[in-house]
Amino acid sequence: MEATLSLTDKSGVAEVRRRAIHMAHVAGLSEKRQADAALIVTEAATNILKYAGQGEITLRSYDEGGTQALEMIALDRGPGIANLTSAMIDGFSTGGSLGAGLGTIKRHSTLFDIYSIAGSGTALLAHIANAPGVANVSIERFQIGARSTPKFGQDVCGDTWSVRRVGDSLWVTLLDGLGHGPMAAEASNRAVDVFHEADPRDQPADVLRRAHQGIRATRGAVMAIAMFDAVNRTLSFAGVGNIVAIVTAGDDAQHLISTDGTVGYNMRTVRQREAPWTKGGVFIATTDGLSTRWNLSRHPGLVQRHPSLIASVLHRDFARDADDATIIVVKAA
Incomplete structure (x- = not known):
């Protein structure tokens, strides 16, 4: 199951949250992991609107070796993040917020990765799985x-x-x-x-x-x-x-x-x-x-x-x- 949702205003945040909870439930993720999925996509969608104005989130549920998981990819074409190391620290913000977004996403993910360069947008990956350390369609090596x-x-x-x-x-x-x-x-x-x-x-x-x-x-x-x-x-x-x-x-x-x-x-x-x-x-x-x-x-x-x-x-x-x-x-x- 896969879905891509565009984000242009605040209504999109609620929609992507609902879709993530539904897909996590259908995939058989635990209630805790469903809550993690809701938190992660909410933070990612909010960041897109705050810093880039618009973007998209793709959600994909899958079963890898008997382990249920949900993958989220958040993409935008915004200004990018000039200093990723600083941005991952709780309390760091360039938008007047609490600055807990990226750190929160990483802590609640079983796999996290991010790519951003100044002026060229941001791409964020998060996996939420019942078992830790699950990678997307990974086959050993x-x-x-x-x-x-x-x-x-x-x-x-x-x-x-x-x-x-x-x-x-x-x-x-x-x-x-x-x-x-x-x-x-x-x-x-x-x-x-x-x-x-x-x-x-x-x-x-x-x-x-x-x-x-x-x-x-x-x-x-x-x-x-x-x-x-x-x-x-x-x-x-x-x-x-x-x-x-x-x-x-x-x-x-x-x-x-x-x-x-x-x-x-x-x-x-x-x-x-x-x-x-x-x-x-x-x-x-x-x-x-x-x-x-x-x-x-x-x-x-x-x-x-x-x-x-x-x-x-x-x-x-x-x-x-x-x-x-x-x-x-x-x-x-």
């Missing part, structure tokens, strides 16, 4: 974050993404069905089925070839698959169509090039790429709903943050309303 939205005015997104675990490896796929709406979503979802049914011994290029045969009855899709081997510290990547993907290692970023074509329609020979996958490495892949000019240069230090923040900030700054827009981020823990 990996952290994963994603953000996906349909074209403005559409209810169905033609993009999708998915993950699967095969032994010590994590597999990730990102798809963009041609066009928009239900028929685009059908193509993407059928390809996801092929992805999950693939032989564990396959390579990414093999799965793309299987998907090409499996979705011929649809309008087709662009598709990328990455396999992360945590033992051998390698990344294998294969893509078809206009998906942009990079992998970072320290200050270096390597572009992972996809092959021209459309899965299910006119796919050419698939070329698989290999790259090192070291601790702290970050993999980012986007559909063309994000401007192809997206890059990390205007977001210093962002790759050190949680993948959910990385995905949300880049989506906020580069997504286009005229298309479905999806980004997925994987980080080596």
